[in-house]
Amino acid sequence: MAGGAKPRRGGRRAPTRGAGGAGGGAAGRPTRHDGASAGRGGQPTAGRGGQPTAGRSSQPTAGRSGQPTAGRGGTPTAGRGGKPAAGRGGAAAAEPRAGAAPPPGPFRLGAIEGATPGKWIDTWHERMPRTPLDLTPLTIADQREALVGRAVDAALVRLPIDPAGLHVIRLYDEVPVVVCAADSHLTAAAELTVADLAGEVVIAPRHAPLAVEIPDAATPRFAPPDTVADAIATVAAGVGVVIVPMSLARLHHRKDVEYRPLAEGPASTVALAWRDEGAGDPLVEAFIGIVRGRTANSSRG
Structure with missing residues (x-):
């Protein structure tokens, strides 16, 4: 026990009132609820015999400092995911947020003469306001070279096109x-x-x-x-x-x-094409999702 604590009549000792002490609740007072509770320092309150009080269940709770209190069996409390629960002290590592920020870009899109990418570009600007999209006009003569020569990341092309080294998805046919x-x-x-x-x-x-x-x-x-x-x-x-x-x-x-x-x-078919090694590129995948009509929150499919 901390110094200055005198035993009461009957041999029992009163907990110290100093903030952060072994029995400290709010303002240095012990807590009054029945379960095992942690003080501000994450330590359990003292019971009558100087031992930590047991909660109503055998599982303890996590203190504010992020350290789990001990239950009757001395086992730390498990969080919802089966891991020790993290308190304000951050003892358990926080999980990363879902989805990383896209690269700064720009995303370079080629477009064959006559293609109409306007609605897809508008959607891009709505979903990716911090990632610019550069539109490059293409001709039938240079549409493949622009892709394999890495002048663009993806392109709206007119079929037929040599598919070697490319992914190609048909978009629409023209009369x-x-x-x-x-x-x-x-x-x-x-x-x-x-x-x-x-x-x-x-x-x-x-x-x-x-x-x-x-x-x-x-x-x-x-x-x-x-x-x-x-x-x-x-x-x-x-x-x-x-x-x-x-x-x-x-x-x-x-x-x-x-x-x-x-x-x-x-009919004349307009298609979206990109390089084989471009598969998995976050900007290319984002544009593919837009063209295929996936919503901003939908999973890839």
């Missing part, structure tokens, strides 16, 4: 359309067929977004235009037609051309 001069006889129909194009000069630009076989089509007597925009400009001059995905017809629309859907024509 093929026939672009013709505004005064062409082809504009009389709301929809065209392959048979309607017999005898027409069908222009295909270099690295054409669509490969379409038109029986009985006339062969152009000039070199293929470099781009879709150049091909549409040629059509606007009254020479031939060009078949492209609808998004490109809209992108390069001008007053002197019209376009009509091509029934039974081949």
Whole structure:
């Protein structure tokens, strides 16, 4: 016992009243409830014989300092997860928070001409406000090189693309359309067929977004235009037609051309692609989740 404590009549000793003493509760007074309780120092209160009081159950409670008090069997109290419960002193290590902060970025996204990533980019900015997204325009000619050459982390590409070393998931298909001069006889129909194009000069630009076989089509007597925009400009001059995905017809629309859907024509598929070694990258995985429609709190699936 601490010095200055005198025994009462009957041989019992009163606990000291100093703060933090062996029997100290609040303001140095012993606690009054029945169970074994810890004082501010995490030590059990003294019973009549100077021994720690036993709680109603055989399991003790943790003191404020994080040290477990001893029960009747001397066993420390287990926390909810089977580990000693941590008090204010932090004796047990705190578990890390679920989910680590994403890398600072930026996330570099490539996008083929005509792709529409706007809604996914908006969602990215909502969920990842501190991680910038850099959008890089791509052409069919350079879409694969941008990925394997690490110029971008992932890209919206137009199929077909050589899948070697890449992960590729199909996103959506685009309707093929026939672009013709505004005064062409082809504009009389709301929809065209392959048979309607017999005898027409069908222009295909270099690295054409669509490969379409038109029986009985006339062969152009000039070199293929470099781009879709150049091909549409040629059509606007009254020479031939060009078949492209609808998004490109809209992108390069001008007053002197019209376009009509091509029934039974081949669809153009837009896909998301990333490098094999990019699998597991937190920014790539975050964008994949957005594209696949996962919510911010949903697990990967």
